[in-house]
Amino acid sequence: MLCIAAFIVLLVLSAVSARYRRLLGKAASCTWRRVTLRPCDTTFRDDLKNSLLAPLAVRSPRLVRPASIAIEVLAWVMVLSMIVSLYIVGRSGLNLVVYGTCDKQNAQACTLSAEVCSVGDGTTPFWDSILAGNVIGAFGDEFASLGDTFSAIPSRLRTWEGAEFASASATYLEGYREGLPVAVEVIDPGCRFCAQLFRNVEESGLAQTHNVTYRVYPTASSWGDKFEHSALIARYLTAIQLHEREAALAGENTTDWLILEQIFGGKNASREDWQVWFNETATDEEAVAQLHTWLSDAGYDAAGIAQIDDLAASPEVADSLAAVRQSVEDDIRTVSIPTMILDGRLRTGVVSIDDLRAAR
Incomplete structure (x- = not known):
């Protein structure tokens, strides 16, 4: 390993001074033979070691052997560190692209x-x-x-078609219109970047040129849901979609979009963002009560709200959310939320207003 470590050091030094280039050639030859599992046929390794140990041999001969072992260990550490670093850089670059x-x-x-x-x-x-x-x-x-x-x-590398990932009960921002391409957002109600993307979509006017829909995906961690009440909100949004599926073509926002508008852009009486309130302040009972309030504001009576409650707790909603999770993890295979399918591309993170307008 000593000749490999020396090659690395000399490669750097040769870039700033020509005096090291002769030694670099010897180190490269020795390194190539070692990498190809052949013994080094030069005396470069011994010459290098002797040059490092000669001053010590004069002053403290007893320390030559321990120092020789230390040099070998240091060389191993240096080479292994370089291999690990190259692996991490390569893996990180591949992940960034994919x-x-x-x-x-x-x-x-x-x-x-x-x-x-x-x-x-x-x-x-x-x-x-x-x-x-x-x-x-x-x-x-x-x-x-x-x-x-x-x-x-x-x-x-494929062409992504949003229509393939829209659910059968999908609702659309400002209603569905025949002939327009479909754009799909994968969102978590508790993610602040999903809120930013939601606002960018509205401000860009994307709904004028695309049928914009969403798939709700509560992110999880090793200790449970990453954001408090995301799973609860996801159940209610899905229940509303299923309940109002016939109204999805009506040319106006359905109740689930009105609730998303509040969560991603509204504030409560204390001027606290609703999203922050759900994530950090609300109890389970308070969260359900607020969803009931928004349902009532949208025109639901007590019987209608009870229907949504029952549907939110039903196997049908659980199966629908499980299908979304399977699609996100196995088909879309994203590791980041929000993710957006737009104009044949899969985009991760917040898409800027300018990019959304360019997609029009």
Whole structure:
């Protein structure tokens, strides 16, 4: 490993000074033979070691052997560190191209990715597994995750059709109109970046040129739902979609869109964003009561609200949300929310107003 480590160091030094280039040639020859599993046929390794140890041999001969071992260990550490670094850089770059984030397990931790809430890839982080003593599982999950990334490459090169991912009970911003392409947002009611995308879509006027719909996907973590009440809101939104499916073509927003408008853009009497209130303040009872209030404002009477309550707790809604989860995780294969299917492309993170207008 010493000649490989020396080659790395000399490669850097040769870029700034020609005096090291002769040694670089010897190091390269030795390194190539070592990489191809052949013994080094030059004395470069011994010459290098002797030049490093000669001053020590004069002053403290007894320390030559320990120092020789230390040099070998340092060389191994240096080479292994370089291999690991190259792997991490390569893996992160591949993830960035495929998923729009360099860290699949925590998309928000990648400073190069768009504004997103992380979905994760369902695996335990590498170092968490190592610290838990599951070394085999750590490497197994790592290589399985890398394999999933490679297998997702073809899907990123395809043409994405929004209509393929709109549910049978989908409702549309400002109503459905024949002949317009379909744009699909994958959103979590608790994600602040989903709120930003929602506002950008409205401000851009995308609904004038596209049939804009959404799939609601409450993100989860190892300890449960990532955002308090996202799953509750998702059940009610889905129940309203199923209940008002015949009204989806009526040319105006259905009740689920009115509720999304409040959650993503409204404030309560205390001037607190409704989304923040649901995430950080509301109890379960208060959250349900507020949803009831919005249903009442939309024209539902007590009997109608009771119907929505029953439907929200029904197997039909649970199956619908399970189908969305399967589609997001297995078909769309995103690790970031929001994700948007628009004009044949899969876009992760907040799409800017200018980009939305350009899609028109």
